[in-house]
Amino acid sequence: MSSAPALFTTVSAPLDSVLADDLYRFYHVGDEETRALRGVSLTLRPGELVAVMGASGSGKSTLLACLAGLDDPDGGHVDIGGTRITRRPEGERARLRGTRVGVLLQSDNLLPHLSVLDNALLPMRLAGKVDRTFALALLGQVGLERRAGHLPGQLSGGELARAGLVVALAASPQVLLADEPTAEVDADTEQRLFEVLDHFRTRGGAVLISTHSPALAARADRVLRLHDGRLHE
Ligand SMILES: Nc1ncnc2c1ncn2[C@@H]1O[C@H](COP(=O)(O)OP(=O)(O)OP(=O)(O)O)[C@@H](O)[C@H]1O
Structure with a gap:
């Protein structure tokens, strides 16, 4: 499986794949203020895999959501391949994501009434390149070749994680943003998922993952640590 043929076409992006500049994100619930991001800057280049680690509640999911343009930071901005995604109309963000960014969130990416294969074909349809x-x-x-016709509800947790990654990568994005892609999977499944990430990176894709897995982080090109809303390399 790891010696699979070249699946991804080589990506050539001259600019930083992702540039985040001085991100701030504060949440307010009643009188309670949570300072989830406090001046976070990072760059992610083509062909690198960066892992973000940090305690539960340190802001990893918030960072991923801001990078993907699913949430707007209160301060700072994010550019994807030189195009601003922060505070742009939703249609523009969705187009940018659809053509350049694969996103894997903690709650899985699959529509329950579509088969695994149809879930994978959906982002391709949206990007206008069904393959x-x-x-x-x-x-x-x-x-998961023998699960292509199954519905998501018929998969195990580890199979769902793998299918979610397939959906995130189906439209051949330049950037993959994955929030804990190996949460709740066994060591073998983590290895399989890593091989897919590694293959994507080798072909020039840029990968940013959040993870609690030291084994996965050890295989990243760089590890960034979030603590109290700030990043430390
Ligand atoms: N929508 C929200 N409203 C209010 N507070 C929020 C919201 N989303 C997140 N938070 C708070 O912001 C902080 C950062 O949350 P976030 O989900 O980004 O952390 P995380 O590092 O991804 O955690 P985990 O490892 O447990 O997934 C937490 O204290 C959380 O309670």
Whole structure:
């Protein structure tokens, strides 16, 4: 499986894949203020895999959501391949994500009434490039070829994690932003998922993951640590 043929076309992005400049995000619930991000800056370049680690509640999911343009920071901005995603109309953000960014959130990416294969074909349809052979090859790479016709509710937790990654990568993005892609999977499944990330990185994709897994972080090019809303390399 790890010696799979080159699945991803080589990405050539001349600019930083992701540039985050001085991000602030404060949440307010009643009188309670949570300072989730306090001046976070980072760059993610083509062909690198960066892991963000930090205690539960340190702001990792908030950072990922701001990078993906799913949430707006209160201060600072994010550029994807030189294009601003922060505080842009939702249609523009969705287009940018659809063409350049694969997003894998903690709550999985799959629509419950579509088969695993149809879930993988959906982002391709939105990006205007349906490639069933590629979708099946990706499913094969994560060992899910025999689950293509199953509904998400018929998969195990580890299988769901693998299918979610396939959906995030289906439209051949330049950037993958994945929030704890190996949460709640066993060591073998983590290895399979890493191989897919590594393959994507080798072909020039830029990967940023949040993780609690020291084993996964050890295989990243860089590890960033979030503590009290600030990043430390
Ligand atoms: N929508 C929200 N409203 C209010 N507070 C929030 C909201 N989302 C997150 N928070 C708070 O912001 C802080 C950062 O949360 P976040 O989910 O980014 O942390 P995390 O590092 O991803 O945690 P975990 O590792 O447990 O997933 C936490 O204290 C959380 O309670």
